[in-house]
Amino acid sequence: QVQLVESGGGLVQAGGSLRLSCAASGRTFSTYAMGWFRQAPGKERGFVAGVSWRRDSTYYADSVKGRFTISTDNAKNTVYLQMNSLKPEDTAVYYCAARRFGSTLLSSLNAYDYWGQGTQVTVSS
Numbered sequence: 001q002v003q004l005v006e007s008g009g010g011l012v013q014a015g016g017s018l019r020l021s022c023a024a025s026g027r028t029f030s031t032y033a034m035g036w037f038r039q040a041p042g043k044e045r046g047f048v049a050g051v052s053w054r055r056d057s058t059y060y061a062d063s064v065k066g067r068f069t070i071s072t073d074n075a076k077n078t079v080y081l082q083m084n085s086l087k088p089e090d091t092a093v094y095y096c097a098a099r100r101f102g103s104t105l106l107s108s109l110n111a112y113d114y115w116g117q118g119t120q121v122t123v124s125s
Contacts, residue, residue, distance in 0.1 A: 004025075033099045
């Protein structure tokens with residue numbers, strides 16, 4: 001069982017930056033693939049970024065490539081999402097997710113076993 005707690009959301013102007021964090025409980029964080037998803041009002045939850053459990057592959061949605069970076073710190077059991085050049089269309093609730101030994105299909109909602117409660121990101125124009 002893994003518990004995930006996101007933090008770092010908030011209100012930022014367009015063009016600004018935020019860094020989201022997701023802290024995982026337990027001692028097996030290094031065996032989990034981690035993903036970030038987001039859900040805007042009235043829209044389905046969609047993939048943002050993912051990293052394989054070996055930490056050797058990262059994946060991004062086309063809409064965030066070059067602006068967002070996913071990273072992990074196994075010593076702190078934490079995954080980060082650095083978001084730069086934010087746009088109003090990035091406004092959403094951001095969720096982190098975990099999958100044991102995940103390495104493929106990390107853009108799929110169904111690939112993940114554990115989810116955090118979400119953190120709100122609002123980008124003003």
